[in-house]
Amino acid sequence: MQYPEAKEKFLQTWGTLGSSWGISRSMAQVHALLLISPDPLSTEEVMEELQISRGNANMNIRDLMDWGLVFKELKAGERKEFFRAEKDIWKVAKQIIKERRKREIEPLFSVLEDIKQVEGDKNNRKHQELIKAVTNIEGVVEKADFALEKAIKLDENALVGALFKLFK
Amino acid sequence: MQYPEAKEKFLQTWGTLGSSWGISRSMAQVHALLLISPDPLSTEEVMEELQISRGNANMNIRDLMDWGLVFKELKAGERKEFFRAEKDIWKVAKQIIKERRKREIEPLFSVLEDIKQVEGDKNNRKHQELIKAVTNIEGVVEKADFALEKAIKLDENALVGALFKLFK
DNA sequence: TCTAACTTTCAATATGTATTGAAAGTTTAT
DNA sequence: ATAAACTTTCAATACATATTGAAAGTTAGA
Structure with a gap:
């Protein structure tokens, strides 16, 4: 080629x-x-x-x-x-993550909080399932967001090193 | 609402x-x-x-x-x-990551390896820059892939805990 | 201030992707 | 073997998004 x-x-x-x-x-x-x-x-x-x-x-x-x-x-x-x-690809990756966190995770949270405010019969199964799903999503997104926030403060080798140690 | x-x-x-x-x-x-x-x-x-x-x-x-x-x-x-x-959102996230790794990272690697095989004048600046970029991308993708592979073997709290400790 | 060099905007249009719905295919029961 | 119940496929079409190019806007120097 x-x-x-x-x-x-x-x-x-x-x-x-x-x-x-x-x-x-x-x-x-x-x-x-x-x-x-x-x-x-x-x-x-x-x-x-x-x-x-x-x-x-x-x-x-x-x-x-x-x-x-x-x-x-x-x-x-x-x-x-x-x-x-920018040619340093690790910097590029960090920058993309940083931007997507700002553009997507923050607005997502605010919508999910809104949805949780749903009024009505707390014993209705559909109602419960919706709240359960939203709460569950919030928990995972919160933790993923935290993980990404920390990950982009590290250099690539430190991140790999940290995860590697957990499995040694 | x-x-x-x-x-x-x-x-x-x-x-x-x-x-x-x-x-x-x-x-x-x-x-x-x-x-x-x-x-x-x-x-x-x-x-x-x-x-x-x-x-x-x-x-x-x-x-x-x-x-x-x-x-x-x-x-x-x-x-x-x-x-x-599947309603456990952490499982959902792990499954999505697993699938995307399989569908995207593996084929990406194979194309990048192909591109690195480019023939021609090794002293040409454009040629060098292409190889530099591809090599750099491979390094980051490799490490990100490793990090994700490990991350999805953990439960959400262990992942947060591991990253948290790095900054205590 | 005027003009030429350059950048930005945006309505019109092209292009790619998602969606439809009916026909073809499959399965199960009798 | 037949028919009814259900699922899948796919060519036609609708729709959203990307792209164009020319007009409007901006900037810098003469």
């Missing part, structure tokens, strides 16, 4: 991975492109490389910046904006 | 959560319905409750069974099939 094919495969793989985790395919592809680019790229270059429109390129780059995965870089004497990705 | 509204909110919330994690909205909704149902439900009942077609109900129930989250239950004297969901 030659470079162009390998590169294409990488872009596809990262895109597919992203879309199976609820991240838009082309946002993941733009990210992939920046991950393997030795130098920062301009919007034009992203458009050219991925064969996508200006609007699409611009919006995905912007979203990647909102996620804290991509940064704007200015070149001396150039008016154009250039973009580079 | 009365029961019907709370139930609706729960179905919506679980559906949205699912779709933001790459699981189809109605598969998540069928799952939610079974999670709060005191008794196993038939395909007919699922269709009725969620206002979806027979094909849709059947296919999502089947997918949920493939994921190991829902089980077939036969009632004495009834020809129809009934379905119940």
